[in-house]
Amino acid sequence: MTTELYQRDRWWHPPALTPDYKTSVARSPRLAQLSLQGGVCELTGPTFGHGDIDAIDNNLIVNYAKTGDAIGERILVHGRVLDEDARPVPDTLVEIWQANAGGRYRHKKDHYLAPIDPNFGGCGRTLTDAQGRYHFLTIKPGAYPWRNWVNNWRPAHIHVSVFGTSFAQRLITQMYFEGDPLIAHCPIVKSIPDPKAIDTLIAPLDLNAAAPLDHLAYKFDIVLRGRRSTLFENRPEGS
């Protein structure tokens, strides 16, 4: 039985055209999107299980280790995946990717002069548990420069990808770190018009989840679209 999702609040998300983020200018549609009342095609989505991933995949300090652990500030990133009704989203795939402690990505297209860490790959993935919880052990990424304005620097961030239970809940976002002064200067962050929405992307320091003499922790909860409970089924689906 498919239940429709709550309408996505497109005043809360960044619009497609945000000219201060220059690449959006030629990559944003000019025409209006076609709105669909979701049907089975969008309200289903891929499912993943423990056969798809390995237990080590959520530990970025060791999952690409060659000669030792990755270098940098050891942190736990943890939180829950919830829907807009605050219900946990269990067994859903969470994937992350990030630069190393110096702001360099292990990608053949990244030519920043900061060096690659031979023991750091920069990607991880996990499934949420029955309460929607997930966690990663990683290195806090460094800020890095990018060619937008001459002197633009991305705040430290971790890219986060989540599936939820339907293709229409699919979401990719970025997690930032509490107190980072670069957040206020970033055209990608400022593509989001509402400051309250930006705040929801900033992970607070979570000393309660730190492990003494081992790693610090940041907490990042992710909210996916909620599902409308159908009290009166009186119209056919539009698609």
Place this chain on the structure above:
Amino acid sequence: MPQPLQYLKETPSQTAGPYVHIGLAPAAAGFDIYRRELGTQIAPEDTPGTRVRIEGRVIDGMGAAVKDVMIEIWQADANGIYPHPDDPRHADAAPGFRGFGRVIPDFDSGDFAIETIKPGPVPMKGGTVAAPHLNLWLVARGINLGLNTRLYFGDEDNSADPVLNLVEQDHRRRTLIAEKTADGVYRFDIRLQGDNETVFLDV
């Protein structure tokens, strides 16, 4: 003041950036980390159905290929069944069929190819039938919120499809239809902006 509504707000989207491949397709980024990458095979070789190959490019508003895009595919099997518990017919989905794929274009040319089986028509609630199609989701540097669209097949009868029929202009409808170029091969270019801009969906 009325009672407060207690809903949470959806986490706002951010662009996937230029290095999306590191996280979601590391082999394309040039390194090997996972035992198994996800989405590399939409339909295993023994999946029942007609095998098809769709070739195309994502093109920006200046006519240039978007070489750092990632496309995700979600589709039904040859009988129009999605392998997901919310499809009322899911128990009859083809064994081993995932229906999910990730496609990265060639970094130099921007050409991508989707290798899969042609999905069947999907019966919808209310008695309509969706023509065979792939659901697509595009993310890339410069795209702030992933773009949804659909790919239909030029050699199918698409005249009764409820989504295509929501598109008012016939020439815009054609932006969603892959044209057959050879036996089992189709062409599908996605234009983000400007002339013949692809129809994108708010789903």
